[in-house]
Amino acid sequence: MKITKVETFVLHVPINPPITDAINVATHWGLSGVKIHTDEGFVGYGYTGTCGHGDDMIVDTIDRYYGPELIGKDPFMVKEIWDTLRFGKMHWIGRAGITHMALAAVDIALWDIMAKASNQPLWKYLGGHKSKGIKAYNTNGGWLNWSKERLLKDVTDIVEQGFTGVKIKVGKADPHEDYDRVRAVRKAIGDQTIFMIDVNQQWNINTAMTWGKKLEEFDLFWLEEPLNPDDILGHKKLADALNVPIALGEHVYTKYAFRDYISQGAVEYCQVDVTRVAGITEWLQVAGLAAAYDIPVCPHVGDMGQIHQHLVAATQGAVMLEYIPWIRDIFVEPATVKNGFYILPEMPGASTEIIPSCFEAYRVR
Ligand SMILES: [Mg+2]
Known part of the structure; x- marks a missing residue:
């Protein structure tokens, strides 16, 4: 099989109403992506996710640098292609960020082609582990801009829908307000529901130490991204000091960075995101690394779960998956x-194929 054409796209899908966390305001979700065509008729779809900013730079990287390298290549040689692109012309200016997210879109499209050509959903093509489905937790009721009333209504609705886990955002200017919201949510969802909070990097080490300890009383399943994602030492201190496990990974770009986090005991739930770590090829290596340390994998869903459901279903150490619809x-x-x-x-592929009418309706490039 040979790659014959590489087409990039940017879709902006509206989020109603717009949401915030401690660092982002999102009015729509951006899909910077690529369709890869082959001489055997298989078309692979891959994308990375954004808050709608920088999509143009991601697809420029594919149009100008990665796409031309793909023509004539066999998609089944995905690991060789990954190495060629990663260590190619863009290596000087980017081993993370934009170039890595562009490589994620390409890599995902190649795995989509391989699974389609093998007539298997990706999770089976990779080797299945969870035939009965994947436990989901819901993040879509706990946004930072929600009033307390809306927050409590949404988390209660989520539990009534059958979800056994909810996550809410914290990181208000005054942590007393976070404390009040966390206490109210715990009361509303009851003791049996798994409950996580996400700081989105908003705290410094002192705030995290003080408020992390205060919040322990609410039996939190994890404390997510309390600090800057480059601060391995700070997260290690928190992991040692707090009785709440530390979760992170959505801003960690490489297996080397995960190795440092995991080997130093600075992360206790690995949230490796396929749209950040340059695709499925690197994601699988991070998951293997985490397994060797018995660190559970619970991906952040930059893809909104379409691809990660396959990866979690095919990974022994992956225990749960975020849900944002x-x-x-x-x-x-x-x-x-x-x-x-x-x-x-059940369909062959990586569940990345987009309905043509939606593709045209939301396409901005
Ligand atoms: Mg997060």
């Missing part, structure tokens, strides 16, 4: 949760 309606086989569990995809 913002873009599911644009896909031919949307990620679907029933009674708190992802229903595993």
